[in-house]
Amino acid sequence: MDTRFTLRFIAEKEGQLFREALHEWRISKRALTAIKFEGGLLTVNGVERNVRHPLHIGDCVEVKFPPEEKSEGLTVEYGDLDIVYEDEVILVLNKPAYQSTIPSREHPTKSIANVVCGHFQQQGLMSTAHIVTRLDRDTSGLLCIAKHAHIHHLTGLAQRNGEISRQYEAIVHGHVTQDVQPIIAPIGRKDTSIIEREVREDGQFAHTDVTVLQRFDLQNEPMTHVRLKLHTGRTHQIRVHMAYLGHPLVGDELYGGSRKYINRQALHCVALRMLHPMTGKSLQFTSSLSEDMQRLMNDSLA
Template sequence: MDTRFTLRFIAEKEGQILREALQEWRISKRALTAIKFDGGLLTVNKVECNVRHILHIGDQVEVKFPPEEKSEGLAVEYGNLSIVYEDDAILVLNKPAYQSTIPSREHPSNSIANLVCGHFQQQGLASTAHIVTRLDRDTSGLLCIAKHAHIHHLTGLAQRSGEISRQYEAIVHGHVGQDKQSIIMPIGRKDTSIIEREVREDGQFAHTDVTVLQRFNFNNMPMTHIRLKLHTGRTHQIRVHMAYLGHPLIGDELYGGSREQLNRQALHCVSLAMLHPLTGESLHFTSALNEDMQRLIRDSLA
C-alpha cells in the first residue's frame, strides 16, 4: 500500500506550465526538489510527467510527496494523547502540564512529538511530527500538529499572515489595573541567559492583548485571572510581557512568580482558531481551564 501523502488538483488554465500551477497551489520549491530526488511523483491524468508539462483545462494532477523520515534522536514512543480533532492534514491535542512538546536534554522521552510519531506509525503514516503551535513544558492546553511537511508549510504561511489565532488564560500576581490593554513591546534573549527573555529595544516585535476576567485574593494575596490573545508568537511572550507589567504569572519562578500556590506557571491555551490548510474551512477549538488553575480560583471564593 502506497502511504505517501498525496494531493489532487484539477487544472483550470489552458496551456499553463505545471510548475506555475504547482506554485499557485502553494507547493514550495523545497517540496518540488524533494519530490524529484527523494521518491515523490508528479502525474497528469495518471501519467508520470515533469514540471515542464503543459496543462489543459480539466487535467487531473496528482502530487505524491516522498515518505518522510523522523529527525535523529526523536524516538517513536506510544502513550496517551488527548486528541481534540484529527483528519488527514492536522492533529489538535490538549496538552497536559509537565509534558514537553519536543524532547530535550533534560526530558528526552515522553514528549508530545515522541508520542505523535508513535500515533502516526500505528496509522501507517510515512510522516513525522511537525509542531505548528508549540507550548512550554509547564503550559497546558491546545496545540496543533501538521501531519506532513507540506501542511506545515501551509500553516506556517497562515501564521505569518495572522490566520491562526490563539487565546490563553493565566493567573497572575497582583490586581491588574486596566480591564483591557495591549502590550506591544519587543522581546529578545537576555544577555546573561540562554533561556530567559526580556523586553528590550533590539528585540523582535511582540504584541499581546490582555483582558481582565476576575480580580481576587487568595490567602490575602492579590491575584488576577486574565485572558490573553497572541498576535505574535515569541518565546515566553506572555510570561515576559506580564512580568514587564509587574504582574508575573503565578508559579513562574523564571520571571518573578511564586510557586507557593502552584508548581508551574498558571497558563493554559483555551482557544485555537484557524482555516483548514487544505479546505479553507473555519475551525475553532476550545479547552476548559486546567483543573489546578480552576481549583486556585475556586478556593479563593471559599
C-alpha cells in the same frame, strides 16, 4: 499500498506550465526538490511528468510527496493523547502540564512529538510530527500539529498572515488595574541566559492583548485571572509581557512568580482558531481551564 501523502488537482488554465500551477497550489520549492530526489512523484492523467510539462484544462494532476523521516532526536513512543480534533492532515490536542512539546536534552522521552510519532505509526502514516503551535513544557491546553511537511508549510503561511489565532488564560500576581490593554513591546534573549527572554529595544516585535476576567485574593495575596490574545508568537511571550507589566504569572519562578500555590506557571491555551489548510473552512477549538488552575481560584473562595 502506496501510503505517500498525495494531493490531487484539476488544471484550470490551458497551456500553463506544470511548475506554475504547482506554485499557485502553494507547493514550495523545497517540496518540489524533495519530490524529485527523495521518492516523490508528479503525474498528469496517470503519466509521470516533469515541471516543464504544459497542462491542459481538465488534466488530472497528482502530487505524491516522498515518505518523511523523523527529525533527529525524535523517538517513536506510545502513550495517551487527549485528541480534540483529527483528520487526514491536522491533529489538535489538549496538552497536559509537565509534558514537553518536543524532546530536549533534559527531557528526551515522553514528549508530545514522540508520542504523536507513535500515533502516526499506528495509523500507517509515513510522516513525522510537525508542531504548528508549540507550548512550553509547563503550559497546558490546545496544541496543533500538522501531519505532513506540506501542511506544515501551509500553516506556517497562515501564521505569518495572522490566520491562526490563540487565546490563553493565566493567573498573575497582583490586581491588574486596566480591564483591557494591549502590550506592544519587543522581546529578545537576555544577554546572561540562553533560556530567559526580556523586553529590549533590539528584540522582535511582540503584541499581546490582556483582558481582566476576575480579580481575587488568595490568603490575602492579590491575584488576577486574565485572558490573553497573542498577535505574535515569540518565545515566552506571555510570561515576559506580564512580568514587564509588573504582574508575573503565578508559579513562574523564571520571571518573578511564586510557586507557593502552584508548581508551574499558571497558563493554559483555551482557544484556537484557524482556517483548515486544505479546505479553507473555519475551525474553532476550546479547552476548559486546567484542574490545578481551577483549584487555585476555588481556594480563594474557601
